[in-house]
Amino acid sequence: MTDALLHLRGVDCVRGGRTLFEGLVLDLAPGEAALATGPNGAGKSSLIRIAAGLLPPTAGNVAASARRALMAAEAPALDPELTIARALGFWARIDGVAGDRVAEALEIVGLDHLSAVPVRLLSTGQRRRVALARVIAGGAALWLLDEPGNGLDTTSVAVLESVIARHREQGGAVLLATHLPIALPEAKPIVLGAAR
Numbered sequence: 001m002t003d004a005l006l007h008l009r010g011v012d013c014v015r016g017g018r019t020l021f022e023g024l025v026l027d028l029a030p031g032e033a034a035l036a037t038g039p040n041g042a043g044k045s046s047l048i049r050i051a052a053g054l055l056p057p058t059a060g061n062v063a064a065s066a067r068r069a070l071m072a073a074e075a076p077a078l079d080p081e082l083t084i085a086r087a088l089g090f091w092a093r094i095d096g097v098a099g100d101r102v103a104e105a106l107e108i109v110g111l112d113h114l115s116a117v118p119v120r121l122l123s124t125g126q127r128r129r130v131a132l133a134r135v136i137a138g139g140a141a142l143w144l145l146d147e148p149g150n151g152l153d154t155t156s157v158a159v160l161e162s163v164i165a166r167h168r169e170q171g172g173a174v175l176l177a178t179h180l181p182i183a184l185p186e187a188k189p190i191v192l193g194a195a196r
């Protein structure tokens with residue numbers, strides 16, 4: 001797939017008998033981003049799951065960097081009884097990254113002061129910020145972000161935007177699905193909802 005971190009060719013997605021999209025073509029090289037938008041049920045999460053290798057496409061080819069991080073609504077998988085630092089430390093070991101990256105990531109998302117608080121006490125937006133911290137700490141080249149702005153206040157959305165911009169500057173790529181406005185300069189648009 002040349003130097004692309006994500007490569008989709010002629011990808012179709014049919015779910016529950018409905019064609020969500022057909023013939024989707026996308027390449028994401030280092031530094032690039034794509035923004036998938038569309039109404040509820042248009043297939044945004046399905047696209048993210050196909051790119052993550054969690055859902056086989058109905059047709060077409062998918063190739064993605066082995067170093068990819070998924071941030072989805074159901075994905076945080078943080079043990080509610082552990083403190084934020086320990087829950088993220090667990091994932092740092094799985095992801096094979098140094099523990100000090102967790103502290104850095106928590107600082108970036110503005111949760112370093114809560115690192116000793118159990119996950120179960122977090123608000124919805126704080127949980128999303130912890131999930132983002134895991135993506136940041138994980139060091140994957142390709143980020144697959146499904147509704148990363150859900151539950152975030154405006155300050156946190158701005159943090160998300162700057163974190164993504166920095167990741168791209170450092171040679172990462174991002175596929176982001178959202179129904180909320182998120183600034184993703186020069187992103188390739190993927191407008192879903194047209195196929196039937």
Ligand SMILES: Nc1ncnc2c1ncn2[C@@H]1O[C@H](COP(=O)(O)OP(=O)(O)OP(=O)(O)O)[C@@H](O)[C@H]1O
Binds near residue numbers: 015039040041045047
């Ligand atoms: N396991 C499944 N089996 C059959 N159909 C499914 C399954 N999962 C999702 N769908 C259907 O696929 C369609 C697209 O769902 P998807 O979650 O990808 O949309 P979305 O654009 O992310 O929606 P939302 O904005 O509401 O999150 C929906 O009509 C949904 O009902």
